[in-house]
Amino acid sequence: MSHLEHLDLAPIAGVNGSVVLPGSKSISNRTLLLAALCEGSTLVQGLLASDDTQRMLEALEALGVKVEQQGDSRDFLVHGCAGSFPNKAADLFLGNAGTAFRPLTAALALSGGEYHLHGVPRMHERPIGDLVDALVQAGAKIDYLANPGFPPLQIHPAELSSDRIAVKGNVSSQFLTGLLMALPLTGRDMTIEVVGELISKPYIEITLNLLAKFGIEVVRREWKEFFIKGGQTYRSPGQIFVEGDASSASYFLAAGAIGGGTVRVEGVGRDAIQGDKRFADTLAQMGAQITWGDNFIEAAPPADGQLKAIDVDLNHIPDAAMTIAVAALFARGTTTIRNIESWRVKETDRLSAMATELRKVGATVEEGQDYIVVTPPAQLIANAAIETYDDHRMAMCFSLVALGGVTVRILDPKCTAKTFPTYFEELARISN
Ligand SMILES: O=C(O)C1=C[C@@H](OP(=O)(O)O)[C@@H](O)[C@H](O)C1
């Protein structure tokens, strides 16, 4: 593979300081869509500036929703369309943003228009069949334009039928999130049954939390059934503040745990609604010293100076779990991360990518269908050139290798723009 750009990171002797986190991707894109569906306007404060949120903003604009940026700030006034998008036909390019593609598919399938949804080539390899199957049960009309089960999609007006639908939960929680956000559009009593084990559950909690802020009550029965009473409308909370991104926090917290100083992230803490704040608990299990505030988390190395290996199920934090795989390079012993099969259908096949790149720096790695086992080398290999596979998290995770006293080359570093365009500048600011 050839790369136009790379970034050579010199060894980082230590880290110290504080990072103000950019807004949460998951909250930004959910909030934009819910605000668009409301009657009245909503001021969304602290929206993430990134590729994924840009795709959602562009999509809403194409649908005829008016969104006004407040000066140069990250505050946006969204003028809601009261459950009916003004434009009844649109062509939407959604890049590789799962949080745009899946919820918009659900909302547009129930919006009475003709919509063409497509993305980058990798998005066309990421499954969406379980969501389409569920929507079709409710009466949606959706065609696959290339391969069955995958984008691109052509959406036609639905003819509502069943008020009870089933959705598989084991490939992506974003399908259930999409349904929960969109089904109030039907105006009917709707019941969603989750078939099989639901993965990535904390993301459903984010969805339910934000739906409640927008006036939609969902009755949850365990993780098996969700009931949405008919006749509910999306109601603007007036203004809503986007928390800092807890997945983005993981790189800095890991740096603090590894790197001989204390690092604070501001914008997520005890009060955060994102499941990825639990990443700090996993670091604590590895021995890191973690301090929680209402709106910050701080990480410092273990009292005895070195992290220890763990054997953990990280299904609840699939994104931040990648950071643990790289932190494992700095732990005494062999680390096992389990129940992460969804890694295979994200920005790249992350299990394969992670195994390949960890081996480049000298680790011994076993890659299973849904787990990874990482044993660090006695000495990290210097000057490894890390492929990032157009995966922002590969780039951000592997920057941590520089904390091991070696230079590391990150290929295509700008891929962090998916969720964190200024990542490397922030890392430099806390590096000594
Ligand atoms: O709902 C969300 O905001 C997300 C859910 C997760 O996906 P899966 O449910 O596919 O694991 C996560 O990996 C993704 O980055 C964001």
Ligand SMILES: C=C(OP(=O)(O)O)C(=O)O
């Ligand atoms: C899986 C991710 O993104 P998406 O929202 O596109 O699923 C991610 O950000 O790690």
